[in-house]
Amino acid sequence: MLLGMICALASSVCFGAASVLQAVAARAAPPGTGSGVDVALLWRAVRQWRYLAGLGLDGLGFVLQIVALRTLPIYVVGAALAASLAVTAVLSSRVLRVRLSRVEWTAVAVVCAGLALLALASGPEGHRAGPDALGWGLLATAFGVLLVGAAGGRLPQRPRALVLGLGAGVGFGVVEVAVRLIDGPDPTDPALYALLLGGGSAFVLLTSALQRGAVTTATAGMVIGETIGPALVGVAWLGDRTRDGWTWAALLGFAVALAGSLTLARFGEAPEPAPEGGGAEAPEGERGGGSGRT
Template sequence: MLIGLLTAVAASACYGTGSVLQAVGSRKSARREAAAASTTGVTAHGGPSLSSTAKAAVTWEFMVGTVLDFVGFGLGALAARMLPLFLSQTVISANLVITAVLSIKLLGIRLNPREWVSIGVVCSALVLLATAAGPEGGGDASTTTHWWLLIASVALMGGGTLAVRLLGSRAAILAGLLSGLGFGALGVGVRVLNGVDPFDLPTLLADPALYAILVAGIGGMYLHTVALQIGSVNGATAALVVGETVVPGILGVLWLGDSSRPGFAWMAVLGFLVAVAGAVAVAWFGEPEGGGATEAAAGPAAVPAPAAEAKAPDGPSAGSDARTTAGSRTSSP
């Protein structure tokens, strides 16, 4: 249990740091397109184009963040096989706290008191969960269930990509939520994957769960990148937390036999619900006043180039959801 917890914490640190670095890279790319008055950065509906997302992905900050994501994935996969999913996924989702704290330095964000309280709630809930968690269940599931996991992953990631292109900047929280569901499906897939212990390559390659992991992982990373481009980094990450925590936690209990310590079921349920509520609160309080993430981050059309050039290189960009009135939080989407 202790090794599993430490592994999950390390995965959380990698994911949290990676998210902020990816956000920095995304905003740097958006500023460059704004300064160049590019017209290829957005779709007809205001969302980021594939070329815009690709340009963000080749900044050095984004690439380092991506490497950290892969390291976090490996550590998270280990944690998912050593801990109940309702614990491993929730501890990993605590990267929200790391994301918020690092955002203060790297993105110029000032967290308001309600956000700090919400973060404290999430941390307290993790303590409850760690105290109440029992042994993880088995990873046995029928081949049909593995196929359903693959179908669900394709549907979620394909539907999310289509929604982003149709809804544009209005899809920020949805993209974060669907990316979380993708990472949640990835966690379930890792848990049920055949051919791992003992290792058997033909069995591994024949398992639909392997391809569900690939689809959910790649699709989840793409949708999270888009969410960081067009929405508040804390809001997008909090929505991701809900998606990657709730469904896997429930499936782990109902499907895989995860359980709490005898007599601690109430604490496990309370901790789980409080953790989700805290993440939702961070998303709610972290959104900018006046209607959510701005469309400017998706491309240069929303803000004149001089406005973009007037910003400091590492401060809020032309596409930020900055609130510059006295005493307010300043943040980049």
């Protein structure tokens, strides 16, 4: 379990650092059709070295995430991944010269405290395979992420950011559960296709959200989508449990880590260049550090 926790936290660091790079690259990419979801945006973004570097960190983080999911309950790994916002906040304060308020530094400490409590309370990873329909349910959910993206692109700016972020979070949540279900490269396993479709769709939605709309709102939606659902699936169907008598601590740690992450959701926003003369402030929802994949 110690190795799993180390991998989960290292994965969080990778995703948090990638967030800063990807947000800046997505904002610098040439504008497209003006739709809420622009598939070609991903291609335009990957032409920039920052986005490619972010993808490299995402790849490393994903490998570490797989190791963590094979040894820890999903709710622990999910909370650790949501805590990547704390990593993004700290890196933004150092690298991008973004100032953290006292409330935000407190939120970072709260996230760390919640994760520590979760680590103490978590039991061994469950070993149930889940019902046969679970893999097909994941695949259907992955297709649903595509539909959410298509519908979200037609919404006004504020709800569009929330819907796209929530859809991306659900897609990343599909990946978390699918990793637990896949035993090997079986071409007949629906969980394998759910992983590929869910992860790919989530990246497209998230990249669009990073460039358009209030990405602060999108990041909060993403944290909720990728954390709560997979945790419930792990407990209900995959046998994830806590240590005897520590259920209250796991619930408290999960809630505390999630609350702290949502407090830091403003770091889903790419930093805007300061206007010449330094007089005008960036509009509401356009301040803060960078973010992307958690």
